[in-house]
Structures are given as structure tokens and as C-alpha cells.
Amino acid sequence: xxxxxxxxxxxxxxxxxxxxxxxxxxxxxxxxxxxxxxxxxxxxxxxxxxxxxxxxxxxxxxxxxxxxxxxxxxxxxxxxxxxxxxxxxxxxxxxxxxxxxxxxxxxxxx
Amino acid sequence: xxxxxxxxxxxxxxxxxxxxxxxxxxxxxxxxxxxxxxxxxxxxxxxxxxxxxxxxxxxxxxxxxxxxxxxxxxxxxxxxxxxxxxxxxxxxxxxxxxxxxxxxxxxxxxxxxxxxxxxxxxx
Numbered sequence: 220x221x222x223x224x225x226x227x228x229x230x231x232x233x234x235x236x237x238x239x240x241x242x243x244x245x246x247x248x249x250x251x252x253x254x255x256x257x258x259x260x261x262x263x264x265x266x267x268x269x270x271x272x273x274x275x276x277x278x279x280x281x282x283x284x285x286x287x288x289x290x291x292x293x294x295x296x297x298x299x300x301x302x303x304x305x306x307x308x309x310x311x312x313x314x315x316x317x318x319x320x321x322x323x324x325x326x327x328x329x
Numbered sequence: 330x331x332x333x334x335x336x337x338x339x340x341x342x343x344x345x346x347x348x349x350x351x352x353x354x355x356x357x358x359x360x361x362x363x364x365x366x367x368x369x370x371x372x373x374x375x376x377x378x379x380x381x382x383x384x385x386x387x388x389x390x391x392x393x394x395x396x397x398x399x400x401x402x403x404x405x406x407x408x409x410x411x412x413x414x415x416x417x418x419x420x421x422x423x424x425x426x427x428x429x430x431x432x433x434x435x436x437x438x439x440x441x442x443x444x445x446x447x448x449x450x451x452x
């Protein structure tokens with residue numbers, strides 16, 4: 220049972236916009252920045268969004284993040300076939316004294 | 330360009346210990362905390378702990394306390410993670426991941442990741 224709650228799957232057709240939610244609590248998302256990671260099949264995770272909504276250099280602006288209260292979301296606009304991957308949210312949890320992850324959302328491009 | 334290069338896959342017997350290394354290049358080793366994250370087959374990501382390469386200070390997830398040891402050698406920009414008393418459910422890909430820290434302020438994100446090391450625990 221993950222501390223952060225994500226939907227197990229999301230899908231869309233090429234060009235569509237897909238949104239992934241990540242729900243937590245005041246001890247994690249509510250009090251700390253959220254980051255998002257993309258894991259392509261068979262590869263290591265890659266940082267996609269840090270500090271709730273900041274894109275590291277090289278990450279396309281089709282990816283955007285937001286946070287409100289104890290929830291965060293990742294949006295992928297202009298969906299492409301190579302966006303098929305697992306997406307994880309993460310945040311520091313001040314009560315558990317550890318980083319916590321969502322269980323991951325598998326994005327499928329139909 | 331930042332690279333985190335991890336040691337190779339291992340097969341270990343239950344009860345044994347394993348040690349994974351992670352060599353950093355392309356940045357100042359002491360400017361980034363090093364975290365260890367694992368992923369069991371077909372499962373999600375699990376944070377194991379972190380080490381401050383400058384001070385050597387560590388913080389471990391409670392479930393690994395007593396079994397995990399994280400160390401670093403600043404002379405060769407390498408962090409290591411040792412896990413003892415291995416069980417079959419420790420079979421996973423183990424990742425090192427770095428977090429930028431400046432003074433008391435850290436990014437609270439895993440900026441760079443190693444390629445992963447598969448550890449298989451089997452008799």
C-alpha cells in the first residue's frame with residue numbers, strides 16, 4: 220500500500236492530453252515539493268518535474284506539473300507514442316522521515 | 330554531463346550480503362546527496378535511504394534499519410550500499426539517485442539516476 224495514491228493506468232490517443240493524479244497528506248505533499256519521474260520500459264527512472272512544477276533542462280514543455288493542498292498532478296499534452304511509460308510521483312514525508320512514492324501510473328497511447 | 334555508473338548484477342543466496350557501488354562523474358560529488366531506491370520485479374519504487382557524501386551522515390528507511398549500510402569514498406566519487414541477511418523478497422533492481430543540496434537547502438528530488446543493478450536472491 221503506497222503512501223501516495225496514483226491511478227494504476229491512464230490512456231489517450233496521439234495528440235490528446237492525459238492527466239495523472241497523486242494524492243497524499245499534510246505530512247508529505249501538503250508540506251513538501253512533489254517530483255515526477257518517467258520510467259520507460261527496461262530503463263531507470265528519469266526526473267520529469269521537480270519542485271511541483273519545474274521542468275529540468277531537456278524535458279519537453281508538453282509535460283507540466285501542479286500541486287494544490289495535498290494533491291498533485293502531472294499533465295502530458297500532445298501525447299506521443301514514446302510517452303508510453305510508467306509515471307511515479309514522489310515527496311518527502313516528514314512523519315515517516317523518508318521519501319515516499321506513488322505506486323505508479325502506466326500510460327498507454329492508443 | 331552527469332553519469333552515475335553502478336556495479337554489475339549479482340546472484341546471492343539467502344542470508345548472504347550484497348554490496349552495490351555507484352560511481353559519479355560530471356559533477357562535484359559532495360554537492361549531491363546520494364539516495365538508494367529499489368524496484369522489485371513488476372513493482373514500484375521503494376526508497377531505502379540516503380547518504381550525505383560531504384559528512385558521511387546517513388538516514389535509512391525504518392524497514393531496512395539494521396540490515397543496510399551506506400558509505401561513500403570521496404576520493405573516487407563513489408557511493409556504496411550494502412544489504413545483509415538477504416531474503417528472496419530482496420530480489421530487485423537497486424538504483425542510486427542523486428539529489429542536489431546547497432548548504433541546508435536540497436532539491437527534494439532525485440535529479441540523476443544510475444542504470445540500476447539487478448540483485449537476485451535465490452538458493
